[in-house]
Amino acid sequence: MNVLVLESSKLYQKIFSDLFVSLGHFPRIVDNSKDGLKIFRHEDIGMICVAMNLVDTTGLEFTKKIRKKRNGQHATIVLMISEQNETIMKESMECGVTEICNKTNAEELSHKITYMMNRQIDKESKNIRNSQIIYIEDDKYIYKMTLAMLAEMGVNATHFTSAEEALDYYIKTDQHHDLIVTDIIVDGSMTGLGLTIAIRELNNQKSDIPILAITGFDDTARRIELFRAGINDYIIKPFVEEELTARVTNLISNSRMVHQIRIQQKKLYELAMTDHLTKCNNRHALNQLAPKYFAEAVRHKKPLGLLIIDLDFFKKVNDEYGHAKGDDVLQEIGQLLIETSRTEDLVARFGGEEFLILLPHCNGGQVKKKAQILRQKIELLKPAGLELTASIGATVLSAGLKMDFFELFKVADQAVYQSKEEGRNRVTYLPVES
Ligand SMILES: [Mg+2]
Structure with missing residues (x-):
């Protein structure tokens, strides 16, 4: 679900951002109603948190404008206030605010936002209008x-008379579908049962789609057979509209809930593995991923390069220009390292100003070359307008050798140390002693 926050105070912007991120959502944050309305027009916003006072208007005026929009009826709008009084409460209800929240009370804020957010997700998942189904x-x-x-339910159905055609369409289409509704005995040689089995065996995201079987037989053995094949529910012919509506709604809303949870899990996973400042992998990700790089290199007898990049005199940046400037520098360096790397490389920030890159399938010569290019690029970058250089340590696990991350790391670390000792802004390559 997309969240929009309108707040003029930087402090509260940060508080809201942290709160939503901890719930697995990345809010759009603006300080004025003009930008807020623009975002609302172009994105499917499910929840809005708006402060009482914005740069160009009040939260109440903004709410009125949203409620007048065609798609503005369904969003949850939470008004953030710093002191409560009866006039505000009455006025805000009249403007269409869903809930008021005291933003100075951290506990109330977190509790209410979590509750309102779950309620909105629940509401959205039960709305099956515009969902896509395949019907056989x-x-x-x-x-x-x-x-x-x-x-009548507002569902878009793509209809087929044979299961083969439906399966062929489903495998090829890029369109997301929420449900398959299938009769059992249909045209062609494949039955609804065969279709169910074929879909469950697809072995990709598409194999999870809920399936509702429509059957003319109502005997227990037949029903058990259907459930064994992987249907989620069935309905017996002839059926009435209410029953079809109830079963279709249930299956679609459940699967949407699961879908939402998966998206949330994926976002939280990425969040846990990423260094927020530099967008590189963090230390935790490095611990998780590095052993896989080593296992792959050893198993397939391929070389694996390792670079440690340590910024020179970084402490001076923080001391002379402040930590905000220091953060800008790290951010730009992180971006540079990611941009100059291949997708198969592992780029990680593992200390304050220390970065590391694992380079699969790179031999000594290639690793040295890559290190020199990076050293030059960093020297030319002038991050945050400052002159900055880096000392780099390089090594490689040669093809056919067996070593783990910590052993190879020690060699690269020794190489960085040597670069520092010899005057910085240089690359030292040390071979592995076998
Ligand atoms: Mg039939």
């Missing part, structure tokens, strides 16, 4: 009637 039925009378019922 060969009986003309039944499919005409059922398609009319589905249209």
Whole structure:
């Protein structure tokens, strides 16, 4: 779900950002209503947190404008206030605010936002209008009637009379689908049961789609067979509109909830593995991923390069220009390292001003060359307008040798130390002693 925050204070912007990120969402944050309305127009915003006082208007005026928009009825709007009084409460309800929250009370803030957010996700998942389903039925009378019922629910159905055609379409399409509704005996040689088995065996994201079977038989053995094949629910012909609506809604909203949770998990995972400042992998990610690089190199007898990049006199940047400037420098360096690396390289920040790059399939010569290029690029970068250089230590695990991360790291670390000793802004390459 997309979240929009309107807040003029930098402090509260940070508090809201941290709060939403901890819940697995990355909010859009602005300090004025003009930008807020623009974002609302172009993005599908489910929740808005708006402060009472904005740069160009009040939170109440902004709320009124949102509620007047065609798509502004469904969003949850939380008004953030710093002191409560009855006039504000009454006025805000009249403007269309969903809930008021005292932003100075951290506990109330976190509790209310979590609650309102879950409520909005729940509401969105139960709204099945515009969802996409695939429907397979060969009986003309039944499919005409059922398609009319589905249209009434606001669901978009793609209809087939044979399971083969439906399966072929489903495998090839880029369109996301929320549900498959299938009759059992249909045109062609594949049954609804065969279709279910084929989809469950797809072995990708598409194999998880909920399947509702429509059957003319109501005997226990047949039902068990259907569930074994992997259907999620069934409905017996002839059925009434209410039953179809209830079952379709249930299956779609459950699967959307699971989908939401997966997205949230993925975001939280990325968050846990990334250094926020530099966007490089963090130490935790390095510990998790480095052993895989070594296992791969040893198993396939491929070389694996390692660079340690240590910024020269970085402490002086912080001392002379302040930590904000120091952060800008690190951010730019991180970006440079990511941009100059291949997708298969592992770029990590593992200390204050220390970075590390693992270079699969690179031999000694290639590693030395890469290190020299990086050293030059850093010297030319002038991050945050400052002259800055780096000392680099390079080494390589030669093809066919067996070593773990810590052993190779020691060699590269020794090489960095030598670069520093010999006057900085240089590359030292040390071979592994076997
Ligand atoms: Mg049939």
